[in-house]
Amino acid sequence: MDGRVLNRVAVAVVLSVGVMAGAYGVARSLVPDTTPARLAMILPGHDAVDIEPYLARADVxxxxxxxxxxxxxxHALRAGAGDSAGPNLFGVVGRPVASVPGYEYxxxxxxxxxxRNWTEQTLSDWLSGPDRFAxxxxxxxAGLADPALRADIIAYLRTLRQAPD
Ligand code: HEC
Structure with a gap:
């Protein structure tokens, strides 16, 4: 390669970098940066989805x-069954959080x-992201992102209770 070819290569590189930088600048001015300073998802106390409307049409x-x-x-799901990795979920809806005797939370x-008690709403918040909730x-x-799926699950958990006498 002689000096002139090298020169052309250098000019080409400088030009293309310049064009890219220019395009980036133009693009940035055209498309406003809407990324929030912190992602709403990871904010504690994030806007919880109201689970009630989903429960109304849940598929048990x-x-x-x-x-x-x-x-x-x-999780064990039947009355009297012991705890496994997690506490028994029989009767979980309505009971105080972290209250199964003998289970080490x-x-x-x-x-x-x-x-707090495990209401349908707290269960929904928990299941949407256990590690965000606690x-x-x-x-x-991993959190269950779909509120309809959470509602189906919670509707079923409600059935895990002692039949009234
Ligand atoms: C990989 C194992 C695992 C899976 C899968 C899992 N859990 Fe858990 N779960 C746990 C453990 C461990 C705890 C105790 C958490 C703690 O003490 O921090 C727990 C706690 C809970 C609690 C709190 C109970 C209480 O007595 O306060 C609820 C409610 C619950 N899980 C519901 C669910 C539901 C519903 C599912 C399915 C969608 C699920 N879990 C899937 C392991 C699991």
């Missing part, structure tokens, strides 16, 4: 199958929900 049968598949590996769950919880389940 589908919820039951999903609970067996997704939760059954870590994480400090995270104790602290995040002290004094940072550091031992329940290693």
């Amino acid at each position: 049968g589908h919820g039951g199958r999903m609970v067996e598949q997704v939760c059954g590996g870590c 994480s400090e995270a769950l104790h602290q995040s929900a002290a004094g 940072p550091g919880t031992r329940m290693s389940l």
